[in-house]
Amino acid sequence: MYSLQFTSESTSNGIRERDFTLNGDSDLPGVPGVLWSPATGADRAPLVLMAHGGGNYKKHPAMSGRARLLVQGCGFHVAVLDAPGHGDRPRTAHDEAEIAELFRARAAGEPEGPIVVRYNAHLADLAVPEYRATLDALQELPEIGTDGPVGFWGINMGTAIGVPFVAAEPRVTAAVFGQHWPHVLAEQAKRITIPIEFDLQWDDEHISREEGLALFDAFASAEKSLHVNSGRHKELPRFEADSAVRFFTRHLTRAA
Incomplete structure (x- = not known):
């Protein structure tokens, strides 16, 4: 059984930011997260859960920037957790070993994919129950509720966590x-x-076009959109965030 405890709160530019800790029954440290909401008029608004990329954290500029678009532009609530071994969460010996192996492969010019896939799958096994418990707890808040639509947004490692979660x-x-x-x-x-909605970089130096297309093709969704841009792995255009916001507005507002 998990419980959610808010630990701090601030308001700026029409956005209410609340840090929280998701606590379980064990003596293990709680899971730190953040909830962004409109400062006013947010009753029963949709919720978007996000997961950050590898090596990042819950308030990384990519996360806070996407949250700002969704909160200010759509009136949504947005929540992110620090992934295991990231942000304010301590690294385990397993984390350190996998990261060291990744850096070794990178320095040697070897493919990073097999290591990243393996490590991300391990992190997802830990993170998926945490995200489900967070959703349970957030839906108990009167401004979110159990009957509102929910979205998920995660790229890179966020996809590794998000696909099994969804x-x-x-x-x-x-x-x-x-x-x-x-x-x-x-x-x-x-x-x-x-x-x-699925983003793919056509010139990704780590993930081949065939691999990216294979994952997109695997989704059984009747409605799925592939967004392909030229550029390398870290060159995903910022305008894709605007497209994602339009996508969530279309689907979550209609559901609400």
């Missing part, structure tokens, strides 16, 4: 994914039928 979570009604290998995730993607 595959297991019927409350999510629309999702934005992208930039990950199909290994492990393709079988889970076959169980996802909600609307999907």
Whole structure:
């Protein structure tokens, strides 16, 4: 059984930011997260859960920037957790070993994909129950409720966490994914039928075009949109965030 405890609160530029900790029954440290909401007029607004990329954290500029678009532009609530071994969460010996192996492969010019896929799958096994518990707790808040639509937005490692989460979570009604290998995730993607928007970099030096397309093709969604841009792995255009906001507005507002 998990419980959610708010630990701090601030308001700026029409956005209410609340840090929280998701606590379980064990003596393990709680999971830190953040909830962004409109400062006023947010009763029963849709919720978008986000997951950050590898090496980042819950308030990374990519996360806070996307949240700002959704809160200020759409009136939505947005929540992010620090992934295991990231942000304010301590690294385990397993984390350190996998990161060291990644850096070794990178220095040697070897493919990073097999290491990243393996490590991300491990992190997803830990993070998916945490995201489900967070959704349970957030839906108890009167400004969110149990009857509102829920979206998910995660790129890179956020996709590695998000695909198994969405595959297991019927409350999510629309999702934005992208930039990950199909290994492990393709079988889970076959169980996802909600609307999907998927980002792919055509010149990605880590994920081949064939691998990116294979993951997109695996989703069983009747409505799925592939957004392909030229550029390398870290060159996803910022305008894709605007597209994702339009996607969530279309699907979550209609559902509400």
